[in-house]
Amino acid sequence: MSSHVSELKTKILMKIGERVSALGFSKRPVGQSFYAQTPSGRNVIHLGFVPHDDSDVDVIVNLAIRFDSVEDLMNGYRSLSKTQKSSTATVGVELGNLLGIGQKRWNLSTDLDVDRASDDIAETLIAHGIEYFKKGGKLEDVFDILRSFGGEAETLVSIPAVRYEKILAIAAVLHRWDLLPELAESASARLKEAGDLALPRFIAFSSKIMELAPRA
Known part of the structure; x- marks a missing residue:
């Protein structure tokens, strides 16, 4: 240079x-x-x-x-x-x-x-x-945008698999354990439909996050 x-x-x-x-x-x-x-x-x-x-x-x-x-x-x-x-x-x-x-x-x-x-x-x-x-200053608002799976979510995090990992991590931080299974399943389905090669990595990450949920 x-x-x-x-x-x-x-x-x-x-x-x-x-x-x-x-x-x-x-x-x-x-x-x-x-x-x-x-x-x-x-x-x-x-x-x-x-x-x-x-x-x-x-x-x-x-x-x-x-x-x-x-x-x-x-x-x-x-x-x-x-x-x-x-x-x-x-x-x-x-x-x-x-x-x-x-x-x-x-x-x-x-x-x-x-x-x-x-x-x-x-x-x-x-x-x-x-x-x-x-x-984007409030985590709850960011969570709502990301889990909408809409265009605004793509603006916040452009790479799908990374975006879905963020959704699960934020859910865990906010203790929204009730939403984790549905969010993980929906994200996995979207990655599978798109033929995204990051699907195995996402599944592995989601499993680790799910393990953090309190036992009933």
């Missing part, structure tokens, strides 16, 4: 940090992410970069919400390092997909591009991102 592209990345991270700090997020990025702590975990704004050559780079913005209780439960069954476990998120969405327009990229090749992209990203976050974090 050229020094020019590296400078563009650094500049937009600094500018975005200045803008999102007014929204309650950290001003300094941790890697390429900005964090806002919440009572149940944290909200995350992450900038992804796709360099094309030595002169320009695309920026992609992702939003994520982490509920520590859910991630602590799920990470107990994941082969991840301590650092990786601390960075997992419960739900997330790319900003363009949140807007319903597909992945949105901002191209940077000059300082003027950095200024324009920073303004547009900040305005989009204010108009739509903050509402996303508010809507």
Whole structure:
């Protein structure tokens, strides 16, 4: 990666940090992410970069919400390092997909591009991102959206098998043991119908979660 592209990345991270700090997020990025702590975990704004050559780079913005209780439960069954476990998120969405327009990229090749992209990203976050974090700020609400198996659920977690695992984990955290069998059966049926290769993994995960249910 050229020094020019590296400078563009650094500049937009600094500018975005200045803008999102007014929204309650950290001003300094941790890697390429900005964090806002919440009572149940944290909200995350992450900038992804796709360099094309030595002169320009695309920026992609992702939003994520982490509920520590859910991630602590799920990470107990994941082969991840301590650092990786601390960075997992419960739900997330790319900003363009949140807007319903597909992945949105901002191209940077000059300082003027950095200024324009920073303004547009900040305005989009204010108009739509903050509402996303508010809507997903309560675990019970996230659970209701995910278990609806509707389009909004797909926006929160795009990969079906992962989404279904989240549903079961959240049900366990909320002690909705009465819903577990039906949710697991419905999710398994959907994966089977789609020919999803992740079905065996999901079945194994659902069995582990079911074992946590109190004995009658």
